Amino acid sequence: MYKVLLVDDEPMIREGLKTLIPWEELGFRVIDTAVNGQDALQKCGQIVPDLMIADIRMPGMNGLELIKTVRTMSSNMHILILSGYADFEYAKQAIVHRIDGYLLKPVDEDELAEYLLKLREQLDMEYASQDQYPEVRTLEWDSAVQDLLLGDVSLSSGYAELERRFPWSCYEVVLIKHLPNGETQTVLPAMIKNKLKETFDEQERGIAFSLEPYIGIVVKDGLKDEQKLNSVYHDILAASKEHNLDFFAVSGGEVFSWSDIAISYRRALELMKNKFFLDSGSITQSSNPYPIFIPAAEQNQNLDELFGAATETLYLALEIGNLPASRQLIQNTAEVMYRCGCKEDEIKTRFVQMFSTILDKLTHNRSEMHSLEIRAGLLESYKETRYMGLIERLAAIAEGMANSMENSGTDKQIKRMIDVIHRNYGENLKLEKLAELFNYNSAYLGKLFRQATGEHFNTYLDKVRIEQAKTLLEQGLKVYQVAEKVGYANVDYFHTKFRKYVGTSPTGYKKM
Structure with missing residues (x-):
């Protein structure tokens, strides 16, 4: 069966086309529908339809704009457009973008069926010329891979053919998550995936696939060594740099049959949960994630x-x-x-x-x-x-x-140190901590400080604190409040220091 995507902003037309046409009798299957051009672009990148049937008039991105963009993603997709009588001349402009035909609304079922029969013959010839296996000529390998990654071999009609067509020594899933760059992101994932398909599928190095919000690659024979790891990373980098996109890339490790690639995929998903902590410039492997030590x-x-x-x-x-x-x-x-x-x-x-x-x-x-x-x-x-x-x-x-x-401030260390004390007397200032921050030995810094000020560090700090305490007491603050504000956690210790430098208690000073 050939895959069809229906694109129309009117639900009745989408459902009508989907149900009234005997698609499977004609060799087709409606895989999905889209409500507008942007939606269609995203789904084209995911399901890669053989045929898209799209309305020429839609809000936002119209049918012509959609077709132009699709042609940058896929030159082989067949396209039929739908138009009203008023859009007839407008619809003919689409011919330059290699459409297969246009149908007037309301769609004549017999006319559409006739188009589909002709398209089926053409598609049969195209697939035959590509020398694909007859029983899987309509199968897209990435679709088969998507089904397997969901964890149920029975879902994938292509599982047996994957095993027969690609009997590799092992298989390793690489997941890629691109970061937004402020520009429209609708078409870029599909374009990047197509670039990766050229690099991996067409060169028989792997199979590229989409599984929103990720693009991925099943790498042939796994990432066995540093050289291959770097090679795959730089291929992803090259595809992403064309669109100025940064990305995370993780690997789920090797498995040894197609039926087990969901295991590699789940390991990669687990790594991707912590993508914020992953290093850039490489693919993070499940056997070597960002180190986590939790003493x-x-x-x-x-x-x-x-x-x-x-x-x-x-x-x-x-x-x-x-x-x-x-x-x-x-x-x-x-x-x-x-x-x-x-x-x-x-x-x-x-x-x-x-x-x-x-x-x-x-x-x-x-x-x-x-x-x-x-x-x-x-x-x-x-x-x-x-x-x-x-x-x-x-x-x-x-x-x-x-x-x-x-x-x-000043560049002279001691003057800067004095400045710090006068601005931060209420903090837990220690000579050892300041010495570390000034890149000095604490004993040597203490000696320099004493030479410059005539006071030991702690004495100088105490005097600055006590002078500020006197000002606060004169303003009417309570003794315990003053002690806390000037850096003394213990009120009794504050009393001792205050009496030492002032000659009376804080309470006595308030009464003077």
Whole structure:
């Protein structure tokens, strides 16, 4: 049976044609119907009909536009068009696109049957000239593969012929998922599949197929070595680059009969679920997916605590201007989240929250920070389709935040360190942490700090905090509120420090 696709925006005409014509008696079978030109293009790529019957007048993409586009996908498809009397002259324009004829509405059943008989004779001759096996001359191999991938050998009328025609040593399913590039995507998958059919089917290296939303290849004799893996990847790359499309490619591993290719397909689907974490530039194989290590300690780690510490450290790294430390921190934090089982959306959301918190702190005393632009860039991070792409974007945002502060500071490390203390006295500042971010030994940095200020680091920090505490007490804040704001988690410890530097208790100071 030859495959037919009916295309008309009127349901009554679609159903009428489908039911009133004795299709199978004439050697045809209506495989599917389409409601408009865009729908027809998508289905042409999936089912590859032998004959398309399409209305010339449809909303959106009309019949002429549909035929023009179909001819870029398939030069062999037969086409009949339907038109009303008012469209008769318009319909004749389609002749230049090699249509097989046109029928006036309402369709005369006998006239259509006569067309179909002539087309059947022509199709018989075309398939005979291609030297296809007589019993499977109307069979499209990709359709047979689609049925097998659904997991039921009995669904595939071509299973026995696949076994006989392609007795390979093994079979390996490669799935390809293309990423949108902002342009219309209706016709591109079909065009890419046709390119892959030229590369694999016609060269007897495999069979290309479509199974929405994927394009796939059953690779002859599997991806046995690195050379073949790279060769197949570059063939996919070449077909995709013509249309400027990025893609993910995964393999389900080898199986040893056509009846088992659904197993390879399911393995590939499992890999595709984590496509965000897959590397670009290669086909990820089921035997070698992106590494997943989930140490027990990290499984039980509280992610909120992790992000609190990471946010604090990243904030200080940006204050200091240590971009390598910032990048490494971003990457390490993402790795821990991944190993703890976080999915793509959660990773992105937590990073946006982290950067928003840091931005609020950095802009508090800085009018020069372009916070709206930075926030807009943060939202764009949700569009990243790859894990490493997200890391790169966040590192670039961090670099932009650090660069926007360059004019307000100094290159001298100790002065920058003092600046950090005066702006962040309420944070959990430790000499060891700052030394790491400044790329110094902590003892050496402490010595440099004492030489420049005449004070030990902790003493200088305490004095800055106490001076700020006096101001807050004068404003009427309660003692425990002041202690928290200036960086003392323990109120009793705050009392001790305050009395040491002021000579009286915080309460006594309020009464003075």
